[in-house]
Amino acid sequence: MPSYLEFFAGGGMVRAGLGGRWKCQFANDFDPLKVKVYADNWGEAEILEDDIHNVGPESLGRRADLAWASFPCQDLSTAGNGLGIGQAAGSNRTRSGTFWAFIDLMKRLKANGRLPRIVVLENVVGLLTINGGEEFKTVILSLDKLGMRAGAVVVDARHFVPQSRPRVFIIAIAKTSTLADELIRDRPHPIWHPATLVKAVDKLSPQCREQWIWFNLGAAPELKKTLNKIVKSKPVGVEWHTPAETKRLVSMMSDAHKQKLAEAKRSGKRMVGTLSLRMRPSHGKTVQRTEICFRGLAGCLRTPRGGGSRPRIIVVKGGSVRTRLLAASEAAALMGLKASYQLPNVYEYAFRVVGDGVAVPVVSFIRGKLLTPLLRSIKKSRGADASRPRRAARGRAEKSRRGQLELRV
Known part of the structure; x- marks a missing residue:
């Protein structure tokens, strides 16, 4: 069963969307009210009430398949103050700047070989445009420095529930991972990759643009409930x-x-x-x-x-x-x-x-269309890579034995 870490977990709506076929290994939020709601609905076993700056790798268990972070949007939304995520080394980080604490934790996990196979960052679409796209550029560069390549989709909850709630979901995987062809598009999709996202991607560094992934979510579902x-x-x-x-x-x-x-x-x-x-x-x-x-x-x-x-x-x-x-x-x-x-x-x-939550059907949609098949593709490619050296070794051994027989003859 795939496992995940849920940061800025709120009331556990990501957990509701991932469902019972994914196992929550750890969840964290600093708001006592939200932690209580999380515990009321999912139990107290996985949720930790603490500032993410105080969370260490020792709390997270074995290597997880997914780390999901819906970091605060207050400084990125159009209704906010436009402060953005600030600087990685800044002493006065904004609320949205808790993104850096998450990245720091991912770095520490990577140092001991436990960086999750997939990282998902969720936030308001203002992340794509605020400060001329510099905040988005910084986020993608931070993932690049983790050794991960990224793609993003914009999904509006209106495809699933009668609420207009567009959000951007950044999905990152190791640069060494091989993806199945059906998970990738060669060009943006007009619904999942709107002009604001395409423009933001155009502003990335050449290296990040070269590594960029246009994920394939297929056709948009039709809203059935008004x-x-x-x-x-x-x-x-x-x-x-x-x-x-x-x-x-x-x-x-x-x-x-x-x-x-x-x-x-x-x-x-x-x-x-x-x-x-x-x-x-x-x-x-x-x-x-x-x-x-x-x-x-x-x-x-x-x-x-x-x-x-x-x-x-x-x-x-x-x-x-x-x-x-x-x-x-x-x-x-x-x-x-x-x-x-x-x-x-x-x-x-x-x-x-x-x-402050994430629409549950949107998470379920991304899980079914992307996260589950993406994880399957990553593990399959790793298995194939692991088997190649053994086959090569067997081939060299067989060749050596044939050479020894020829010498004897």
Whole structure:
């Protein structure tokens, strides 16, 4: 059974996606809340609550097949501060700069022959563009110095669940590994390798570009579940807004969004949409506006920082208009988590876990399409390489014996 190490593990959504056919050997997070949620769902055996800077190779066990690191995105996202991952030797590392602690740990594993066969780094797509692509370039160069060649895919959760959540997944393997032909493309795929990724790859050093892998994920799956299926009429943990509150929210809409609402009413169908509060310019000043969207998709879930940033939904059926907060259980469903997954009872805590996680079906998709066959290909190539010297040795021995017989004759 393949084994893995899970860093910045959060509530264990990568573990949920890798499933029971992969064995978690070690997991780590420094947030007590997330560690408790992880333990509540997966047990305490593998999870360690500690800063990654304090984690040493002695805690990680035997050589693992995979190391997965969803390192913090705060300094890489468009909503962040743009500080990036900082310098490897910097004394004041950013939160996203905990990437360097992970790389340092991988270096120590390599020094004693235990570098995992596959390394996966997951983060927001801002990693590709922030600071002109320099952060992405630094990440790939760091993997190159580990003796690994890399490729990347951008996967949006919207292919699997009704949530727009694009993320970049960098997958690295040893430069000496041989890959099966079906795992590689000779050119980028328009869905998995968008223009932002292609542009970022073009900025890599010549050596890293030469080693680059365009991984083949095949065709994109078709979304089967809409937001209408996720949002419940009788939610758990939240209440529908009062008619007065819903009226207030509607009154804050621009004419364009009031028109969207009127069209939803005229449809006669149950229309479920998202409702957001945004600060917009109006007549020379900035005012708060209510904006709605009926695309059938939720926006990217994140950790709410205040009342205005909490995810809200609007449900329209005929002349009925109802609004409320998105329930924690609905947010979990938007991440592809099972109904049995245990979240904190406190609303803000539940969203702190969910908003920082990785969509479970995306991990499952990458596991099935890439990680499992990739590991199989790596081990097969290593087995073939290991057998060649023995065959050559047998061939030399046979030739020597034939020569000795000829001399005797």
